[in-house]
Amino acid sequence: MTRRQSRTIKVDTLARVEGEGALFIRMRGEQVTDVKLRIYEPPRLFEAFLRGRHYDEAPDITARICGICPIAYQMSAVHAIERALGLEIHPANRLLRRLFYCGEWIESHALHVYMLHAPDFLGYQDAIAMARDHRAVVEQGLRLKKIGNRIVTLMGGREIHPVSAAVGGFYKTPTKRQLRELVDDLQWALDASLATVRFAAGLEFPDFDQDYTFVALSHPDEYPFNEGRLVSSRGLDIGASEYEDHFAEKHVEHSNALHSTMKGGASYLVGPMARFNLNFDRLPPVAQEAAREAKLAVPCRNPFRSIVIRGVELVFACAEALRAIAEYEPPPEARVERPRRAGVGHAITEAPRGILYHRYEIDADGLIVSAKIVPPTSQNQKRIEEDLRAFAPTVVNASLEEATWRCEQAIRNYDPCISCATHFLKLEIERT
Amino acid sequence: MSAPDANGGSGRALSPSAPNDRGRPSAPKPKIGVFKFASCDGCQLSLLDAEDELLAITGAVDIAYFPEATRAVMKGPYDIGLVEGSITTRHDANRIQQIRRQCRTLVTIGACATAGGIQALRNWKDVDEFVRAVYATPQYISTLDLSTPIEQHVRVDFELRGCPINKHQLVELIAATLAGRKPNVPAYSVCLECKRRGNVCITVAKGVPCLGPVTHAGCGALCPSFDRGCYGCFGPMETPNTTALIARFRALGQPDDQTSRAFRGFNAWAWPFRKASDDAERT
Numbered sequence: 001m002t003r004r005q006s007r008t009i010k011v012d013t014l015a016r017v018e019g020e021g022a023l024f025i026r027m028r029g030e031q032v033t034d035v036k037l038r039i040y041e042p043p044r045l046f047e048a049f050l051r052g053r054h055y056d057e058a059p060d061i062t063a064r065i066c067g068i069c070p071i072a073y074q075m076s077a078v079h080a081i082e083r084a085l086g087l088e089i090h091p092a093n094r095l096l097r098r099l100f101y102c103g104e105w106i107e108s109h110a111l112h113v114y115m116l117h118a119p120d121f122l123g124y125q126d127a128i129a130m131a132r133d134h135r136a137v138v139e140q141g142l143r144l145k146k147i148g149n150r151i152v153t154l155m156g157g158r159e160i161h162p163v164s165a166a167v168g169g170f171y172k173t174p175t176k177r178q179l180r181e182l183v184d185d186l187q188w189a190l191d192a193s194l195a196t197v198r199f200a201a202g203l204e205f206p207d208f209d210q211d212y213t214f215v216a217l218s219h220p221d222e223y224p225f226n227e228g229r230l231v232s233s234r235g236l237d238i239g240a241s242e243y244e245d246h247f248a249e250k251h252v253e254h255s256n257a258l259h260s261t262m263k264g265g266a267s268y269l270v271g272p273m274a275r276f277n278l279n280f281d282r283l284p285p286v287a288q289e290a291a292r293e294a295k296l297a298v299p300c301r302n303p304f305r306s307i308v309i310r311g312v313e314l315v316f317a318c319a320e321a322l323r324a325i326a327e328y329e330p331p332p333e334a335r336v337e338r339p340r341r342a343g344v345g346h347a348i349t350e351a352p353r354g355i356l357y358h359r360y361e362i363d364a365d366g367l368i369v370s371a372k373i374v375p376p377t378s379q380n381q382k383r384i385e386e387d388l389r390a391f392a393p394t395v396v397n398a399s400l401e402e403a404t405w406r407c408e409q410a411i412r413n414y415d416p417c418i419s420c421a422t423h424f425l426k427l428e429i430e431r432t
Numbered sequence: 433m434s435a436p437d438a439n440g441g442s443g444r445a446l447s448p449s450a451p452n453d454r455g456r457p458s459a460p461k462p463k464i465g466v467f468k469f470a471s472c473d474g475c476q477l478s479l480l481d482a483e484d485e486l487l488a489i490t491g492a493v494d495i496a497y498f499p500e501a502t503r504a505v506m507k508g509p510y511d512i513g514l515v516e517g518s519i520t521t522r523h524d525a526n527r528i529q530q531i532r533r534q535c536r537t538l539v540t541i542g543a544c545a546t547a548g549g550i551q552a553l554r555n556w557k558d559v560d561e562f563v564r565a566v567y568a569t570p571q572y573i574s575t576l577d578l579s580t581p582i583e584q585h586v587r588v589d590f591e592l593r594g595c596p597i598n599k600h601q602l603v604e605l606i607a608a609t610l611a612g613r614k615p616n617v618p619a620y621s622v623c624l625e626c627k628r629r630g631n632v633c634i635t636v637a638k639g640v641p642c643l644g645p646v647t648h649a650g651c652g653a654l655c656p657s658f659d660r661g662c663y664g665c666f667g668p669m670e671t672p673n674t675t676a677l678i679a680r681f682r683a684l685g686q687p688d689d690q691t692s693r694a695f696r697g698f699n700a701w702a703w704p705f706r707k708a709s710d711d712a713e714r715t
Contacts, residue, residue: 015501016499045554045559064595128502160477161595408503
């Protein structure tokens with residue numbers, strides 16, 4: 001195939017992503033004429049059937065949007081509803097929620113780094129084939145993932161759709177002794193995470209710096225999970241309740257997931273690279289040092305290096321989990337009393353893939369009047385298409401098979417979760 | 433314990449018995465396909481969450497189709513087809529027919545595939561209104577009025593319950609199918625699991641409404657162990673007495689609309705729960 005011919009890159013089923021999507025790129029010579037990331041995952045209509053359910057059910061129901069990051073859904077749900085009710089949770093529960101989130105980040109990042117993304121860099125179809133040549137690497141990833149899952153299971157009963165998260169705190173909180181049982185594993189995991197950063201930093205990356213608008217939560221003294229202002233690399237600084245004033249969703253024909261943009265139509269990027277660039281100085285010293293050794297620039301603008309940043313966030317999550325366990329004193333009661341009142345509440349938390357926005361309107365009986373959920377992958381979808389537009393010409397001389405694989409890899413930089421992205425929200429109508 | 437250095441590469445040799453060693457074709461291994469319909473991906477993730485068993489499983493079988501984990505695709509037929517998710521589009525209703533033809537043994541994994549999932553809540557409502565509530569341009573969206581379980585479309589050889597499934601049951605199911613025996617997956621209620629764990633009954637002791645008496649075992653009585661009532665994520669047990677449970681909830685002072693909602697959860701469209709939710713709503 002010569003470079004002057006027109007060609008089409010088409011992937012009917014994107015692999016190693018969560019959910020069902022397809023990719024379509026049309027090129028004429030080095031000119032990209034069309035890019036579509038098509039999400040055909042069937043719509044499940046969560047916002048519609050949440051209406052009329054009690055707020056206590058929201059964390060369990062919305063968890064089912066995504067089996068990979070259920071805790072993110074539970075956390076955004078409980079925080080939004082607590083704001084609607086005007087509730088303050090006990091500081092011990094705040095700490096426990098950070099620990100819970102650490103478990104999900106470790107499990108999700110280890111899955112992505114080792115099982116979904118590394119095979120692209122090393123030229124394998126999957127981690128199973130990779131294990132034939134790099135068994136120790138894959139086993140290390142699996143063990144790391146298992147330790148993340150162990151935190152979640154200890155605190156919530158099971159790794160997928162855990163059962164302990166509740167509006168007002170938890171249904172049941174762990175004892176200090178139970179949490180201490182995690183310490184040996186987490187110390188191993190911290191070392192393994194540092195090894196993960198070294199491993200990832202040793203991979204080969206294409207030169208592909210892009211001009212992004214990074215968007216992430218930011219908290220004055222901690223790397224963000226559940227709390228903070230929403231900030232961007234271009235000066236945005238808002239509370240969660242202002243989210244819908246600054247971001248909009250658009251329904252495009254080729255996708256069952258809505259595209260989120262800044263108002264005005266510009267794309268933005270959420271997830272590890274945005275968090276890292278906007279919060280580097282709030283990483284613990286061990287994670288900052290690992291990033292420096294890995295020669296990660298701040299800001300990092302090459303999405304292929306997100307695998308290294310996920311490694312740095314693994315270091316953070318292990319260190320943070322150890323800190324939380326060391327500081328933990330059980331709260332006097334697992335869950336604070338919920339007042340009876342109507343209200344509207346918003347929350348943004350940092351899912352492994354980026355910010356997850358929830359808004360609930362609740363009536364005086366505690367029933368949900370309306371709900372809005374904006375998951376990270378829908379926010380990244382437009383940015384992924386723009387990356388592909390810029391990236392496809394760089395692989396124009398490769399065989400179609402190789403070019404296709406590289407474009408898939410560019411999508412997997414985002415660890416897209418298509419199950420999350422498909423379901424969607426009540427919109428202010430925008431017709432084109 | 434010291435952390436291995438990930439840069440070390442392949443530190444350990446393959447066990448000599450591992451078939452399909454590179455460059456040395458051996459007898460074909462059984463082929464597993466993992467197929468997804470409307471769902472959250474959690475049940476198929478359970479396979480990757482079996483961290484201790486995963487490499488052993490992939491030594492014993494070929495993962496022939498599993499897009500969440502691999503780019504590689506082996507053509508059917510497949511010895512075992514694991515099906516996640518419910519049928520909600522015309523396209524998917526056709527696709528499951530093709531998959532059934534490709535799979536010697538077809539197993540549904542989880543509440544969506546087995547009972548229609550949480551998305552079956554649309555089955556009580558006007559789906560067009562639902563779509564309009566969620567999407568700006570409803571004409572782009574093609575979806576069926578009902579979310580239905582796989583067995584309403586094709587013959588199913590075995591159903592694994594749960595939202596999500598229990599990964600140990602999944603490993604047992606694969607092992608049993610390969611050995612040609614029936615999987616050891618108990619069909620009694622969550623109550624038995626609670627007794628076995630030594631839990632004090634939260635309904636009796638604390639007056640907390642709990643679906644445990646009518647719910648299929650498999651989770652290990654998680655919710656009662658976390659001081660909350662079972663919410664029925666493994667679906668109805670065989671011949672559940674939902675009428676007695678509704679009466680009991682009423683005696684505890686739970687309003688009927690709340691009881692109806694409790695049955696209308698992740699297994700809402702499973703017949704005994706569907707009927708119970710309608711019964712509670714009507715009274």
